[in-house]
Amino acid sequence: MPSLNTGSPMDGAERSQMGRVTVYSVTGCPHCLQAKSHLRELGLPVHEVDMNRHTELWVRVKELAGRSTVPQIFFNSVHVGGNDDLHTLAPEELERLMRLVREEPVPLDAPPLPEEDHLEEVGNYDGEIKCERDEFADMVAEFKQCGVIGSHMKGLRVCRNSFAGVQLVDWLEREKGLDRSKAFEMGKVLMERKFFNSVSGKEFEESSALFRLLEHDPHSALNVREMATCSPLQAAELSEILRNMMLKLYSDHLSADGKLVDYKAVSRSPSFERYCELAVQLQRVELRTLSREEKLSFFINIYNALVIHGNLRLGSPKNMWQRYRFFNYVSYLIGGEVFTLQDIENGVLRGNRKGVAQLLKPFSKSDPRLQVALPDAEPLIHFALNCGAKGCPPIKTYTAKDIDSQLRIAAEAFLENDDCCRVDAAKGEVKLSQLFKWYKGDFGDTDEKMLNWILNHMSDSPKKSSLQAVLKATKFKVSYMPYDWSTNGKD
Template sequence: MGEIESRALGRVTVYSIQGCSHCVQAKAALGLLDVPLCDVDVGRHPELRARLKELTGCSTVPQIFFNNVHVGGNDELQKLAPDELQRLVCLVKEKALPADAPPLPEDSQSEDTARETDGTAELSLLLREMILKLFSEHLSTDGTSVDYKGLSVNPAFERYCELAIQLQRVELLSLSREEKLAFFINIYNALVIHGYLRLGAPTNMWQRYRFFNYVSYLIGGEVFTLQDIENGVLRGNRKGVAQLRRPFSKSDPRLQVALPDAEPLIHFALNCGAKGCPPIKTYTPQDIDSQLRTAAEAFLENDNGCVVDSGKREVRLSQIFKWYKADFGGTDEKLLKWVLDHMGDSPKKASLQGVLSAGKTKISFLPYDWSSNSTH
């Protein structure tokens, strides 16, 4: 949790997650207001997620409060009229923090990301937080691009590489389902960023195929590529997109690590480095299912994930639902039911319910933005 000091009586509270471009934009704008700014990373403090949703009705970040006045997310902040923004700034400067102000973590001390760790789950989280910190430091102010070149020469990146070597000594077979989910999601996302830094972003289909089939870490004495992690472990050893066979054969020792069944929610947590991917977040085993459901709700609320056209009785979904349709039930009917069941309470969900009630719903798929967010 970070805080910017000021002489004001109140504070602005921002609930955010490292690596979130909208969070970066919001905090950059708030930093110009000369008011105390308290940044609460809900990735580090997942116990606040439920309370935040209770307060705001939203699963997405950032969520911004001026004292106890909820403004909304980055879009709402940017759209505030100058007079209204000035009123909120005066509120923070002149009024003491009320008793019903949004909560802060009980332990407000920052964590030491340089500590050593032997635990598998702890190591994955530490690696993830380190690379997300690097990612955030090199994210552009508007949140749309990343200076990977600058990130690669940051001394903290070398520290990350040193820690990644420890992965070869972890014990995977002792992990619970929840620990496997958090561990491999975090490692997958970190490995993508690491691969981008070392090899550059793939720019065509062939390069993407090679990238996801060859970029790998040595984990627990076995090599795991990005394809192995996604399709072998997290999807219960299912064939990936354009794959002719399952990642792990019956005699492959890595098969023992695979989840027994595909977990569809992982598709809203894995980030392959393209602009069309879900946002980057850190996951912990303690409440992984809740975190993944929150990620799915946020993805579906975004128009890059789902668009409901009531007039045409049409639902337009991300290509993710087409590529991995089997994970969501395998049929159009089951897919739409899954989407409806995993939406947060919102006008979009009500629109989808109306379209489905009318019958003869058409499904189409949105273009996928494979472009990299690199500045170079």
């Protein structure tokens, strides 16, 4: 069990101090890293609270800070603000606050720390998960080595690493001693358990119809080339673990100033190897039984992890064409189906709507992935998806429980940022992130509807009051700020 003080004192002088500096942060947040580094350079006792793991404290912290962004910094019970606020403190004010922490004990009204018995409740950063070997994994592994799998013709097309349904039935009858009907039923069971797929979308049949093991999927998904041998895992649990593992890797390899990620070092990490091993288990998770809340949390977590995985394997896209290919190519095999980043965002989370520069909807009416798509677009997902560029929303892990309130917090934090939303009531002008331009239909068909949506998702603040004043005016202007596509990768 880790210590309650997640930012341990560094020396004897620090241990003798009476008070504390509390920093509410999120794993992988560059501004949080900068703030903590600066505070420790000042020799202050830093107590970090990861809000991604202790969401039960969000309401109280927001009441005290009046903001939804991180970091939020308190010297004893005095609220300083975020990283920028810390760095712009007047020298005499900083000195006063430092004396406060060194000379006065923590007051009763100090901001809250997590209760000790809640420390490990949320999140899993070490990748430990119960994996029971599937009862049919050994059988499939034997079939894989029997020499049947190879190149087969389907019309004029060569299908590599494939086998015919009749070949599997023959092998089960010959090698496993099953009678013909039971061998056929076993083939159906193996397909239902997502060990293999049909090359042409058919059900399992005892014929020349071709099938392919999931690990041989030809779509270059980043979690294939190895068989998922665990009994199907709970999708929500697996996505949280994978996301937390990737966040930890990301955070561990952030530069000292919190601005760049050393992706090469991440790719060499043993923890990344463990991540890849677990990602293989996505191949056979069950998606069709997920609730709306479970789908939201699962696919947001997987999208955010997949972006970083794509950067590690393929490098960061540098121009518009590379970005288009990246989001339409980088994929995972999930529940027996391939999902690219575009498929997850526009197909599942936006209710099968066309994305930017897309001529068609991601899923056709006959596409089995359509069964997984949300019935309607969820606008709040745009503030939770991390695209790997510096201008994107902050990254964190989402849980099915209270997913809507978590997404609302993400939206409030996004809208508090002046790089994402600026309001000039005197001029009647509103400047917004390009996200609102690209996905305007998700927020409203007109500027007025879109601004009202934004107003309803802002936390109480002077900016919200200014937007109310703009909407009351008869005329206003909406424009969009340039999007920062520069990557956060270390050269």
